[in-house]
Amino acid sequence: MLEHLVRGDIRDIAISGIRQMANRVAQYKDVLSLTIGQPDFPTPQHIVDAASRAANAGKTVYTPNAGLPELRDAAAAFVRTKYGLDYRGADETLVTVGASQAIDMALRTILEPGVEVVLPGPVYPGYEPLIRMCGAVPVYVDVTGSGFKLTAELLEPALTDKTRCVILASPSNPTGAALSPEELSALAELLSRRDLFVISDEIYSELVYDRPHASIAAFPGMRDRTIVVNGLSKSHSMTGWRIGFTFAPAYLTQHMVKVLQYNVTCAASVSQYAALEALTAGIDDALPMREAYIARRDYAYERLAAIGFDVAKPEGAFYIFPSIRRFGLDSTTFAYRLLDEQRVAVVPGSAFTALGEGYIRLSYACSMETLGAALDRLEAFVNSLR
Known part of the structure; x- marks a missing residue:
């Protein structure tokens, strides 16, 4: 042994x-x-049918590492229409093997041993192992007394000169808490003044109940420091298809795609054609x-x-x-x-x-x-x- x-x-x-x-x-x-x-x-059946058509047409080969160009364009159009986010498909959008691989790829790109990542607790358990595998240190902020929300007031004391990244998850697993535009604005005011990144996990963005979903990347000063993670697992009931996305400025995306290339080569081709159907004909699925x-x-x-x-x-x-x-x-x-x-x-x-x-x-x-x-x-x- x-x-x-x-x-x-x-x-x-x-x-x-x-x-x-x-x-x-x-x-x-x-x-x-x-x-x-x-x-x-x-x-949804129309998505399954699109995948079947792609497979029968022989679209079963490698795609570009970043994903099908038409899918990246469709993904950028989707978040623009839904959430007011402005990203180019060509060089600011990546197709990943689910949101989990997107988070891993993003963390590998921006973290170094010894830096800190601040995130709310309680939180989805998939973040900490990825942070530690990068040699970085997770720093938890207790949000049990704030309606399970990471507020600017709670976050500020946790930020140090070692902070490299803050992870936001809205809506949240496990609590279902969702940050309001006002709460995001206060966070943006705090974070936009600092040299750090934000990973905004928005995989549940289509499942916000009482108001439209808002992304911190849409607030002043945040686009150039934010990596938005999303995907189709929850919105289109496509967990097993394993399709996720990152939306980030080109200077970051050009480096994240290297990690994607050597990690998974590309997302599954047939799943990508299913995703294209989901984001176009199934925009409101x-x-x-x-x-x-x-x-x-x-x-x-x-x-x-x-x-x-x-x-x-x-x-x-x-x-x-x-x-x-x-x-x-x-x-x-x-x-x-x-x-x-x-x-x-x-x-x-x-x-x-x-x-x-x-x-x-x-x-x-x-x-x-x-x-x-x-x-x-x-x-x-x-x-x-x-």
């Missing part, structure tokens, strides 16, 4: 708590799962899904509040993040007992950094029937603790 020769920082990385819970669920046959953040809607999520969000929020949870109403994505502190169990014990005793699967809040302890994450990317039955069982479990 030569495991001792594996890089230490890789050995130290744990499997995501989300996946750990999903693996535990696999031991049972009768579980109502509210764990994985995957839309329960099928990929997310709207009916969003309406369904709003109904589920409202139902889940009202039920959880009635059961006795302290819970914030999500503004986007498809997660809700209630506090369990009043029930006297840590989040892992709560989640495991809920699974074992009621066959309902949720994700412990501790999966989203230590700042998520005391919470659980529920995904309502499931049918209303499943959601209702799961909340009935959750209520029964909570009553057994009282």
Whole structure:
């Protein structure tokens, strides 16, 4: 065994708590799962048909490293139409293997050993391992007292001369919090005065519920320092197609494409043709899904509040993040007992950094029937603790 020769920082990385819970669920046959953040809607049929046409036409070869030119143009047009972002397809847009690879590529391009990356906590657990593999240091800002939002007031004390990047995720996984234009403006005023980058993870941008999505890249002074990450997994229910995008100024994009080239060569060609259909003929495919999520969000929020949870109403994505502190169990014990005793699967809040302890994450990317039955069982479990 030569495991001792594996890089230490890789050995130290744990499997995501989300996946750990999903693996535990696999031991049972009768579980109502509210764990994985995957839309329960099928990929729209016209997108599947476009992929089929591309495959049958022999469009199964490598594309340019940056992605199909027509897809990059369509992606730039999409964010321009939807969010007022002005990027060129030719040299400011990249097609990636999902948003996850986009984040990895961006971090590899801008980070060096010893620099710091500031991000809110609790937060999606996929950022920290990538930061550490670059030799950089994650610095968490506790947002549990601010409606799960990274405000300018909370962020400023965390910025140092070592800060190389700030990560914003809006709407947020796991909390569903979404930054308002006013909140983004205050962040932009703070960040535009400093020599640092912003990675704005906007993968849930089409799932903002009560107002239009806003991007920090649209605010004065932010375009030249921001890498916007987006993709089709959540908006078009295309998780397995693995298509993401970055939008960034040309001086950054010209270097990120090098990482993309040597890392993955290019995104899958057939998936790129499916994405082209999604961003053109399917520009509003997310709207009916969003309406369904709003109904589920409202139902889940009202039920959880009635059961006795302290819970914030999500503004986007498809997660809700209630506090369990009043029930006297840590989040892992709560989640495991809920699974074992009621066959309902949720994700412990501790999966989203230590700042998520005391919470659980529920995904309502499931049918209303499943959601209702799961909340009935959750209520029964909570009553057994009282």
